[in-house]
Amino acid sequence: MSVVELTSLQRPNDRLWRRRAVNRSMEILAWLAGAIAVAILGIVVWSVAKRGAGELNWALLTKTPVSFAIGNEPQGLANAFVGSLVIVGLATLMALPVGILVAIYVNEFAPRAIRNGVGLALDVLNGIPAIVVGIFVYGLLVVGRGPSGFAGSFALAVLMLPLVARATIEVLALVPDSLREASLGLGVPRWRTTLGIVLPQTIGGIVTGTVLAVARVTGETAPLLLCSSIVGNAVSWNPHHALFSVPLAIFELSESPNPADHARAWAAALVLLMFILVASLSARWLATRSRRKIMRAG
């Protein structure tokens, strides 16, 4: 066999030439596809940055909007940033413990049939459009009570839950069984093993999943439009009232006839984009770190 290969190495024949050509063109196509993905991200970031950078200043983050601005009064979207912070923060507080508990149940305690069922349910939940979750929460919490930051948080929490649970299941599955056996073999009950040995191994991964989920829902507009819109211009931290948010601000300002509003919409979009970029990159960094840690423990 090696003799044949040697001769073909020395004297390339037609078939070999064709194989090389196909190989080369496939390589180029794959490279192009990769380049397109990167280029799209680059174009989005660049165009948002170009239009938004001019209006990106301290006032944007600290001042509130002025409804009937006279002259060049500094305006900002402080109420939107604070609102997003409160809504997403509350959503994380709701989704994180439930997501982790779901994952622990699925990976550590559930029999295989239930494990697959819950996994499927999480995937379906992940696939439900945000507007559908929004209308569901609207019917559940907003009708009769009025919009509130809390209703918006709840909608975002529903969207975050499958992301957090899935990410946690993945890192739990990475924890080697030998560690569980080591603890169970000492006569330690299962729940103590999970809390004391398994879970500490996965904190990095859980943080990663949570950061990604936060990045994902911070830009959600549809549920907030239904659950936490119609707001004043003042900064409010109170989730019992409707709270403004960054995606809603972008939406409303871009509909405005005033070109100055458009500029601020772009600036707000730039802030949102930078937040998501930083969150994704740090999530990635955390993920590699924690994965390395778990592997070492195995």
Next chain:
Amino acid sequence: MSETRGDSVSASSTIEPAVRVETKRQPLPPRERLQQVFDIQDLTAIYGSKPALKSVSIEVYRNLVTAVIGPSGCGKSTFIRCLNRMNDLVPGFRQTGTIRYHGQDIAAKDVDPVAVRRTIGMVFQRPNPFPKSIFDNVAWGLKVLGMKDNLAERVERALTQAALWDEVKDRLKASALSLSGGQQQRLCIARAIAVEPDVVLMDEPASALDPIATQAIEQLLHELKSEYSFVIVTHNMQQAARVADMTAFFSISRGEEGQRWGELVEYDATEKIFTAPSDKRTEDYVTGRFG
């Protein structure tokens, strides 16, 4: 080495073993004077629909090292994992028969496996220290199981018993993962004996270790068996001959439809197993003529 002997030589005559049995071992007292730890009757273990072990009946004695030897796939590991209900963790596992531990059937459904594992500890094939400090590896089990008094003393005692104290006493706060493989395995032994079990099961504890680390662990068994009873699985016959007082030889049986399962062939004093086995299969195995 056995080529010169004809097949007509009966298995009960003295054979030349492939393995030297150490002679400095103290002679075993007669069996009736030994105290039983396990009395196992008709143990059958099944994974899904595949039988792993069929009708094993064996008695394990206190303060001895009992070795389980046999070829790969003969159910050695399955057997000792039955003794502390570790197989409960395997989906689709079933077992029948009784495992009397000091008289109580621990294979019974209403017995809490956590309580069983509490008194019957285990050391695994690959060293599996917790990703914690050396001290916490030993102390964690003690804390969780409520043995918090004199924690530092208990940790020191366990590490000393596991012949690791002198090597780690200056860096108890260091990660257990910074230790060598042999040290990690001794740490796992320290962790297992710190919680004062009655029996320690060892599933090929030295198979991932170099000869020097292996020797350290065998030395340990000699020194600790006055306090504990050990059941050790090994596929290394020399090891069994060196450390074990009693040896059980498991082998693979084949059914008509190509099924395979493990079964106990012979169980006797180690000396007897290696020099005068009564079963031909044992003789073939210990002389290296595995058939």
